[in-house]
Amino acid sequence: MTSVVLEQAENKSEVTQKLTLEKFLSLPEIDESYELVEGAAIKKVSPKFFRSTLKTAIWVDLSQWCNSFGQVVIEWSVILKRREKDWVPVPDLLYVSNERLAAD
Secondary structure, three states, X not given: OEOOOOOOOOOOOOOOOOXXXXXXXXXXXXXXXXXXXXXXXXXXXXXXXXXXXXXXXXXXHHHHHOOOOEEEEEOOOOOXXXXXXXXXXXXXXXXXXXXXXXOO
16 A cells, blocks of 8 residues: 655644645555545554454455455555545455456
8 A cells, every 4th residue: 555654734724735646656655554535645543453353254254255256355445536536545344346356
């Protein structure tokens, strides 16, 4: 996942340039996940114990259910449009059908 460390300005009236999808995707990769939301790189919060174990249990069940017609992946970023703006979320779980998966 491409990412960047961003500090939120103390002065809220300060104008900052919004990231484009191209700039966001060209940022250097680090070990933390960031999402592109409304032109800003937002750090994804690491899940706590309960959420992490629940996500794993759901992933196991969904993976078995969709084994022949798709994939369920954990924290895989995707490029979408939201209110006609580029949006790169990192959902906890993501289902992708075999038809939509890119051939590697």
